[in-house]
Amino acid sequence: MTGPLLEVRGLTVALKGVGQPIVDDVGFALAPGETLCLVGESGCGKSLTSLALMGLLQSPPLKVIAGTARFAGEDLLAMDTARLREIRGGRMAMIFQEPMTSLNPGLRIGEQIAESVRRHKGVGQAEARARALEMLRRVRIPAPEKRLDEFPHQLSGGMRQRAMIAMALANDPELLIADEPTTALDVTIQAQILKLMKSLQQDTGAAMVLITHDLGVVAEMADKVAVMYGGRIVEAGTAEQLFTDPQHPYTIGLMSSMPSLGDRRARLVTVPGTVPPPGAMPPGCRFATRCPFATAACDAAPALRDLGAGHGVACHFAPLVAGDLPQLRSTGT
Amino acid sequence: MTAILSARDLRREFVTKRPLFGAPTVVRAVDGVSLDIAAGETFAIVGESGCGKSTLARLLLRLIDPTGGEVWYDGEDLAHLPADRMRALRRDLQFIFQDPFSSLNPQMSVGALIEEPMRAHGIGTPAERRARVADLLSRVGLRPEHADRYPHEFSGGQRQRIGIARALASGPKVLIGDEPVSALDVSIQAQVVNLLEDLKDEFGLTLVIIAHDLAVIRHMATRVAVMYLGEVVELAPAADLYAAPKHPYTETLLAAIPVAAWGARPARTLVEGDPPNPIAPPPGCRFHPRCPYATDICRTERPVLTDAGEGRSVACHRAAELSLAGLDGAEPGRSPAAAARFALYARAMAGDPDKTNDPETGQTQPRQTGD
Structure with a gap:
């Protein structure tokens, strides 16, 4: 195994007007191809941790006050916005619980994926559209040619989740951050999405930080687990240890x-x-x-x-x- | 079995689109459901989004009117009861909603919210009602002085406790919960599940639980009805249904559950894609386009829910010949180390009655003794 792809140390997030940090000294390391699950209940800081890594904390009132997050040698927490934008959606991608938070409702599915590909890969219209189609096919959306020209609202919840995954993976990210990606889905759809994420991860060798409250999902997906409570990691190890x-x-x-x-x-x-x-x-x-x-x-x-x-x-x-x-x-x- | 609540060929249609010309689009949310709920049992209705389980729950208490069919309670057909008689019967039949944030009027104090059903049914004097509010609050794990506070001052789990106290106020015999714990965090969910089971024993209630979480159902339910596209496809005692399902859709559901244990069988996807559009359900068996076992008859003839012996019924042409996989052995036992530690934790909890009996109160100093 090579060195870690992502190494977080001492990540501490403060909320304005609150005396104690709400994410406190969080650290973990992730190798290529590995899946780390951040587990905990509402308010434990698992989502804030992921938002901090992506530079998406709403500031103010939230602010990273200490820590480093080295991603392939660079510190995500010290990066300027321009550099962060280059990395986000490119080498580091995100999947959220609610697909409509990352899909633009006014843009056709194909255009959204193609836009991201053009931006990060610098390819032309036609090539980006071909890539979008290929991605919809890879996430097993039925009739992908037709879906390319549909709007997000025309898709079912499970299909939207697939479309979001297609967009996240379109630029072959090395790191995928998924925040409760299947929580809103029915159990049979959840099983399909988890299976899809696992097989795409195997194909691409991407590392994944998976945020979930569901220990069943943890058992299904995790190599490593960090259990969070009150903003701190209280236990961490391999899934087997946990x-x-x-x-x-x-x-x-x-x-x-x-x-x-x-x-x-x-x-x-x-x-x-x-x-x-x-x-x-x-x-x-x-x-x-x-x-x-x-x-x-x-x-x-x-x-x-x-x-x-x-x-x-x-x-x-x-x-x-x-x-x-x-x-x-x-x-x- | 003495049925306390029975549905006979219960139907509910919703018109989703009424064009200026032509026929309106109709969804048959509940399409011919018949079942008997036994006095004192916990009856669960499971299924995925859009299967009609919430509509069925509301029909059983006539929170919405059926398009057809009957609901029998105590010798009366609720579906055809005049409004004033129905209002009187609501004393016996109460509902707990999923969302503790939107089901409580934010402008009413907790005391007024819990007292309201008693006032509506003319139960007790004001002093008696106040005493009962205090009693109910402590029964659900809150404190009598919480009566003067307002819903926004409470956490999600506490609000669900308030909703449960309110549902209990009129002294109901049947309590129907539509996803009563699914909005709650796991640890809080466990507290409310325990509370519901305690109250059921204490007040001799019949519980009907609608849920999509199959582990919660396995834990709580005596019997389970599985719904798919408006129909009950299988009905059986919970242990039997989980160990050896008889309907392919039940097998699909069970196979998809991710099991929270090391070395458990991986979740499997026996079907791909989404359920079909309920506006135009497929002919024959509604599950046939996704069913791995479908044959010709399944494509043309609609199976009916038939007695399969041992208190089970199933709506599948091939039920007798199929041998389907359940969850028997899917969840391995705990490792010795884990088992020892769980026992240690359980003992510590049992030895700490302060915290087991008075959950969720006094957020920063939960351990004031003598409270």
């Missing part, structure tokens, strides 16, 4: 909350409470207010420690072993 040896209480709670498809277990074991609002996170471990293992030690922020083989966990008590655990705070107070 599923077979989950260590952070939040990861365990999240997995426990998911109903099983097999025989019905009794009650679901939940994560109690809700995520505190931005700026009202506890001062140490941000999960402490909801953690059944929390003690006074959790008033100090735990670092993401490597438990071996690259499995990082930000919990004072990791590895969690029965008998080793401190007395629970609720019985202590």
Whole structure:
């Protein structure tokens, strides 16, 4: 394996008027061809992380206040807008949950894809249009010649998602950032899109950052996983490590909350409470207010420690072993 | 089985386009559905966008009027009941909506929202109603003093709890939830799923759950009806349906689920493309153009929902000869390390009753004891 294609270090995003950073010291590395899933619930900072990488944070009120993101040698976070525009949609492409956020409703599908190809590859009209057709074919849109001249509203949700993927991949990006790409889709359409993304990735060797809240999608797609909570990565490792040896209480709670498809277990074991609002996170471990293992030690922020083989966990008590655990705070107070 | 709510050949058409000349375009959103919901069970209706499941839910409570057919509750046909009698029966039949953000009037206090159904049905004195509001709030995991606040002050999960308290206020016998947990994050979803199951036991409710999340359905439901293009194509006890589906569409749905476990079978796409346009459903079996098992008869003759024994029914010409794959063994057991850790977490949660019983309250100091 060569060096990482993307290496994010210490990414920190502040929201104006909020005392605590809402993305705090996030870091990960991604090799060509790899898929990293950023997992977490609403407000955990997973989407803000991806927007920061693409230079799409709404500023103000949001601002990157620290960190680097080296993409093929260049720091995305230090880049000027012109250079960023060259890279976005070219070597780095995006897929969103709602295709209409990236498709222009007033432009025919073919024109949109061709425009992006012309811009980044500097080819002529005819060649760009041919490329657009080829891409629609590759994402398996039926009757692609006809679709080329249709407007986004004439396509079904699944077809629009395919069209967006076609546009994102038209310039052979090395890095694909996909934010909840299948969340709005029905389960059979989701399976088709995931399969498509996987096979296109195999063909092109692109690396992918996939943002999702769905652990099923993670199991299906991820090589590596980073679980986020309250703006921080609380656990990171390979998909196998996360599923077979989950260590952070939040990861365990999240997995426990998911109903099983097999025989019905009794009650679901939940994560109690809700995520505190931005700026009202506890001062140490941000999960402490909801953690059944929390003690006074959790008033100090735990670092993401490597438990071996690259499995990082930000919990004072990791590895969690029965008998080793401190007395629970609720019985202590 | 004692049916508490029954549909007989229930139909609903929507006119989508009414041109100046020529015939209007009609969608048959629900097209001849018959089913019996047993008292005390959790009955689930599943299917993908546009299959008619939400329309069916609304027809069952007559939130919309059917085009044809009957809905029987307690010896009365809801579909043909005069408005005043229907209004009285609503005390027994309540609805929970998907979106906790748009289903609560933002200008009413939480107390007034929960009290409203009681006022509408002339239940209790003002003092009794206030006491019941306080009681309902604590039953759904909120606090009595929340009665004076307004919906915007609450998170999504809390708002769904308010919606549930409101639905319970009139003392219903049947509660129908249209995607009641799908707008919520996983951890909050689990809290609300547990809450619904507790309340069902506590109040002796019959639950009807409409959902697209097949894992939530597997967890909650006693029996499941699978819908495709306005029809019920399979109906069976949940465990049987998931282990060994009898309709090819059910098999397709189950195969497409991504399983959240390491070493699970990969999701499969048994069909490609989108469901056909419901305005012009295909002749014969509506699933035949996408069905990998379709034969000649499927293209011409429409199969009806037929008894398949063991409390199951299926609408497929080939049901008896097909052997379809379910989710048996699709989800591998947890690794020993993971199993130990899940047990540890569950024990810690059980030993921390403060947090299990009082979720979502006091956002920054959730652990005030004696609250």
